[in-house]
Amino acid sequence: MMENWELDLQPYKQAVEELKVKLRSLREQYQRSSRHTPIEFVTGRVKPIGSIEEKAKRKNIPLRELEQRMQDIAGIRIVCQFVTDIDTIVDMIRSRKDITIINERDYIKEKKSSGYRSFHMVIDYPVHTIKGTKHILVEIQVRTMAMNFWATIEHSLNYKYRGEIPDDIKERLYRASEAAYNLDEEMSKIQGEVREAQSIIALRQGEHRTSFKNG
């Protein structure tokens, strides 16, 4: 790695595709089984080549060590409605036999000073290529819709200011993170009601149930 980027990134793309199919299938199973589904939606991406190069330079990682040391080349994001869903998802990932957990970081119990909240896991996932089995590191981020909204904005600003966001913007951003946190708090309060409600919906609609999220 990484002489021919397209070729080298192919197994990362494959890992992302396979994990998206697997996790979205779990989502569908929850829906069909008339239980609250802890997975609102699943997205995935392979880090753009430009971002890999920039990060390698910034963190001083030689290209030949990228596979071991850059743990977010392949990324999966699982977004859920409630903060408590995050535990359910993390437990479910831990119990899978096709995935090995490498490390975990809980930025919800200990949020970053910026206001960032999310649960991160780095996993080892084997893919079968035309040259044999290859082990790929994948970063999985688990977060609520409110955390996700905020993080999208923070990501843009961080990029703009190359990590050096001016103090006034930082402050505004932190206040927005509090608004996101409050939204999660209010949602938690009505969660019991909602969980019960969603089981009833699933039962009533049976397999005719479709939803905007199936897009």
Add this chain to the structure above:
Amino acid sequence: MMENWELDLQPYKQAVEELKVKLRSLREQYQRSSRHTPIEFVTGRVKPIGSIEEKAKRKNIPLRELEQRMQDIAGIRIVCQFVTDIDTIVDMIRSRKDITIINERDYIKEKKSSGYRSFHMVIDYPVHTIKGTKHILVEIQVRTMAMNFWATIEHSLNYKYRGEIPDDIKERLYRASEAAYNLDEEMSKIQGEVREAQSIIALRQGEHRTSFKNG
């Protein structure tokens, strides 16, 4: 309509599929052109048969008048980051020649008493079937991520209580809608910064740009 549901709903499904492809393509064009993209994601669904029947009964609509009188059998939802993006999207839809606007309802300027906010449009969209051209009504909902989060929850509760949500739950739900509103307000304040930031990102990454939302 509606003797053979699967057959009768087929053109609705087709309209939803075509509009999803068309609107997602706009999203991609914004991204490639290095401008802030007012479209975060697009989803669509055909109303489940059970829900159509229930609504027809509740609103006293005979089945043969469904096509004209039930305007949300086909539904498209466009979700964006900022409240001001909603105007951009609405203008863009109004200017398309493949779509005729039937009516509009602005539940953002005048939110519902429940706390519900969104911009609704009902459009006439022609699809080509094996029996010729057919005009389909489609409801388009345009909202921010925060409005969307809240509406998802409210929908579940409304369903559970068949439109008769108890007062204490209603109150909690209303407080959550205020938290969602506050999040939108905070986001608006940093919007100018973010817009500028996103153009820079798009320019830097060029066509290597990928994103979790492309999933």
Add this chain to the structure above:
Amino acid sequence: MMENWELDLQPYKQAVEELKVKLRSLREQYQRSSRHTPIEFVTGRVKPIGSIEEKAKRKNIPLRELEQRMQDIAGIRIVCQFVTDIDTIVDMIRSRKDITIINERDYIKEKKSSGYRSFHMVIDYPVHTIKGTKHILVEIQVRTMAMNFWATIEHSLNYKYRGEIPDDIKERLYRASEAAYNLDEEMSKIQGEVREAQSIIALRQGEHRTSFKNG
């Protein structure tokens, strides 16, 4: 055209995506309506940049005239079981209001000296971009599975020899085109039987019908 290839080819990609969705939907409608479906599968592609440049050079087309003079930048292929299905598909395309036929070439009645058989149509298709409506030329090829198999092979050989296939290979290829023609002839003979059979299948399986081609 064509300073920024990615941006310039975007509307072509959009046209291909929209037409694939529209034509595949017709296929599904035929299946659901218990009639023989004249569409076996639909594929589409935007011509690779390298091939556009090569062809422009070979045919002496200035880049600024590409949009008008290179008619196969966007390509759609419709593959069917029987030779007579081709007429059905061509008539159906001619009758659509969202498509304007620019020209047609019938390489089935008059096959090329190479053995190539297919029905070609060039159409004008309008797409809505963020800069307004844009008219795109799209080449539609209609052919049987046997014609398609042969054409795939011929395309590879033509490419290899840059249009100058040696005489012995040409002869072999011509014999293979006769084998493909014979397969189409044998299929035509049992076609009446098959058509009837397929309607019965569709009726029996009702909406549970799935097929490998839906992939």
Add this chain to the structure above:
Amino acid sequence: MMENWELDLQPYKQAVEELKVKLRSLREQYQRSSRHTPIEFVTGRVKPIGSIEEKAKRKNIPLRELEQRMQDIAGIRIVCQFVTDIDTIVDMIRSRKDITIINERDYIKEKKSSGYRSFHMVIDYPVHTIKGTKHILVEIQVRTMAMNFWATIEHSLNYKYRGEIPDDIKERLYRASEAAYNLDEEMSKIQGEVREAQSIIALRQGEHRTSFKNG
């Protein structure tokens, strides 16, 4: 099995989805690596409920033994250009660690009396469900485009006559199978040329290479 069909068939659907993603990824890898790709396209399906019930009745299989004894509830089909590609694909499947081969049947060396040709494998494939790991039987069929064309027609006729095709139709069908065989033979003769040609194409087009089959 099988009280709630939708729920019971869910893991079969999941197995089919995962295998399609995995096998299509191999196809893409071959293309990018500038080698002849032995995989033309991959399709998959879960057997329709009606067909499962009919077959269970005909073969006298009690519903509770379906999972073990009906080996084609989940089906994957891999279609290739040349007869020799079939061996390549079979070897590749045998060497995968995420798949266990249960049995193989070579209807190419020994074609059926009807004229049917294909290579069949039944595999054991584990899927992770919300209730834990579940082992699913999947039938994989490997065949050329000509074999596939013929088999599609034969399937329809067999269905129509419930396995009792009249002798005159049988004869026509057998002649068509010979025409399909001849097409494969002619293709084999120019195969060496084509293989070489395709590597050159892949090299020239590099990652700009797209193809109608990617549809």
